[in-house]
Amino acid sequence: MNSARIAAATALSFAAFSAAAAGAAGKEGVSFSHNDWELACDNTRTCRAAGYQVESGSALEPVSMLITRHAGPGTPIEIDLQTGGQEEPKGSVRFKVGKATLSGLKDGAASLDQGQIRTVLPELLKGDDATVTDSGGHKWVLSLAGLNAVLLKMDEVQGRVGTPGALVRRGSKPESSVLPPVQAPVVNAVLPTKARPGDDALAARIFPSLKSDPSADDCNNHDEFNAKSLNVSRLTDRKVLLSFGCGMGAYNYTSLLWIANDKPPYAPVAIEANGDFDEKSASVTSSMKGRGIGDCWSSQTWHFDGKGFVLSGHTYDGMCRGFPGGAWSLQRYVSQVKLSEPSATPSKP
Incomplete structure (x- = not known):
């Protein structure tokens, strides 16, 4: 596969994964972006807004701010700041937005205290950009384009619009009307039982019952789909997991998974x-990462609950702005995972 086709396949795989994730986020939480800011509110109503330097193509080095707020009346906001790029901040760092200046920040990664937040928040809401400058004069420019729209959406999700605690549209509605936090669901995960002699032979036995030809939409190596390409993992005394790895571009990987009985009918x-x-x-x-340097990611995790795999976590930061590994973990779905040993009682087929 030539480099152009690899790049196209990679982009398509990340786009497909992100589209599926966005659909999942519709029932799990809320995702929103405008200009240089993006918002992720998870299923507990905790919201995280992240902003960056202007879109790639400029000579500006990476800088990002994260604004986090948990659900519930009277909840304060948290603000974190970090710089990226090849230049490490030298000496003390100064953050300036409008008429507000914070001096003496230790480095390019800082968590603001509540006094500092009260100082800068009004200026953030009315400014066009903010700057981070080190003692050597090196400057990072944070775009504020889209911040108000993203924080208004945060207020809407948390039921704050028109209340004294709203960030954008304050009013006289009682603070008690703000939506409460939602408890994260509990996922009771069950460790798999140990592999049994003969499990390796199950792939050849179960393969004829599988879909005979995964489409090119599922895998770009569907012509390699055969019994030898399947991996078998024991789940319970009667169930196994089968997986077929798909090659989906230069640096992303997907797979097809099935749960089957270990005896006929394999189903x-x-x-x-x-x-x-x-x-x-x-x-x-x-x-999955959106491009080679891995500055935007989408990740989902499922846990086995003894019968099947249930979603237990989902993060997705959609703006690729030059932070390898992603600037922040923008969670769409969270849970409390409780792991237990497999039951001694045989599971039902």
Whole structure:
């Protein structure tokens, strides 16, 4: 596959994964972006807004601000700041926005205290940009384009619009009308049982029951789909997990997964979970990056609950702004995972 086709396949795989993730986020939380800011509110109503330097193509070095707020009346906001790029900040760092200046920040990664937040927040809401400058005169420019729209959406999700605690549209509605936090769901994960002699032979036995030819939309190596390409992992005394790895571009990977009986009728069922199976945590995780340097990621994790795999975590930062590994972890879905040993009682087929 030539480099152009690899790049296209990579882009398509990340776009497809992100589209599926966005659909999932519709029922799990809220995602929104405008200009240089993006918002992720998870299923507990905790919201995180991240802003960056202007879109790539400029000579500006990476800089980002994260504004976090948990749900509930009277909840304060948290602000974190970080710089990126080849230049490490030298000496003390100064953050300036409008008429507000914070001096003496230790480095390019700082968490503002509540006094500092009260100082800069009004200026952030009415400014066009903010700057981070080190003692050597090196400057990073944070765009504020889109901040008000993103914070208004945050207020809407948390039911703050028209209340004294709203960030953008304040009013006299009682603070008690603000939506409360939602408790993260509990996922009771079950560790898989140990592999049994003969499990390796199950792939050849179950393969005829699987879909005979994964489409090119699923895998770009569908012509390699055969019994030898399947991996088998024991889940319970009667269930196994089968996986087929898909080559989906230069640096992203997906897989097709099925749960099947270990005896006839095998009755394999395709599952939504996608990625590598980790026996130690009873989980499947899929992580995809938007481009080679990995400055934007989408990741989902599912845990085995004794019957199937249920979603337990989802993060997605959609703006590729020059931070390898991603600037922040913007969570769309969170849960409390409780891991237990496999039951001694045989599971039902």
